[in-house]
Structure formats: structure tokens, C-alpha cells
Amino acid sequence: MKWLTEAQIKKHATTPTKALNISIKHWQQIVDATASETNEAPLYFNYAEYCGTCLYYCNDCLRCPIRSCGSGSQWDDVATAFCDWERSEVSFAVYKKECRKMLKLLKSLKGLKNV
Numbered sequence: 001m002k003w004l005t006e007a008q009i010k011k012h013a014t015t016p017t018k019a020l021n022i023s024i025k026h027w028q029q030i031v032d033a034t035a036s037e038t039n040e041a042p043l044y045f046n047y048a049e050y051c052g053t054c055l056y057y058c059n060d061c062l063r064c065p066i067r068s069c070g071s072g073s074q075w076d077d078v079a080t081a082f083c084d085w086e087r088s089e090v091s092f093a094v095y096k097k098e099c100r101k102m103l104k105l106l107k108s109l110k111g112l113k114n115v
Contacts, residue, residue, distance in 0.1 A: 001037040003029060006049045019056030020065065020109055026050055027103040035092045065109045074102050 004026055012022040030044065038044075048054035057064040069075035081095040 001029065001033055001040070003041050003044060004050070009050055009052050010055055013052040013055040016056060016065070019052040020106065022052035024103065024106045024110075026052065027099065027106055031096065031099045031103050038092075066105070074098070074105050078102050 004022070009022050009026060013019040030038075044050055048059055051069075053064050053066055054069075061069065066073075066075075078095070078098045078101075081090060081098040084090040085092055085095040
């Protein structure tokens with residue numbers, strides 16, 4: 001898979017709408033990736049540098065439409081499922097299910113005021 005680069009994401013994260021759209025594209029790649037592709041870039045989902053909304057809002061979670069990527073959030077559920085998959089405690093399908101939920105959350109934000 002030709003993953004989005006940090007530079008590509010940063011280039012597109014210039015308005016709230018563009019930041020959300022590039023975040024959606026980023027998460028669509030994560031959802032579409034096979035297990036071997038995920039292993040090529042295992043922490044692609046994990047860094048703020050690859051999140052358009054984190055870049056646009058300068059990691060100010062209170063202004064970000066997602067509100068939280070911390071404990072108890074959908075992002076946290078993805079991170080937990082990823083670590084569990086790496087330790088062979090859950091299947092890749094469980095991790096992907098959490099990724100699809102994150103993508104669905106992002107898509108649900110489209111059309112909101114200031115996004």
C-alpha cells in the first residue's frame with residue numbers, strides 16, 4: 001500500500017473540512033490495509049503527525065471535533081485492539097472492526113458546523 005505521508009497529510013490539513021477529509025482518507029487506508037500491509041507501517045494510526053485533525057487543531061483536543069483520543073475513546077479502542085492483535089490475544093478482524101468504528105465516527109462529523 002502506498003500510505004499517505006506525513007507531508008501529504010500536513011499539506012491538506014489547512015481548514016477544518018480539509019483536515020477532517022484527510023483524516024478520513026488516512027483511516028480509510030487503515031481500514032483497507034491487509035495484515036501484512038499493517039505490519040509494514042504498524043503505528044501508522046498511532047501518531048498525531050498522521051492525523052489531519054490533530055495537525056490542524058495543533059493537538060488541542062477541546063477544539064477538535066473528535067474531542068478525545070485518550071482513555072475510553074474510539075481511538076483508544078483501536079490502540080487496545082492493535083496491541084492485543086500484536087500479542088495474538090485477538091484476531092486481525094477484531095482490530096479492523098475497531099478501525100471501521102473510528103472511520104464511521106470521522107464520517108459522522110462531515111457536515112457539522114465548523115468542520
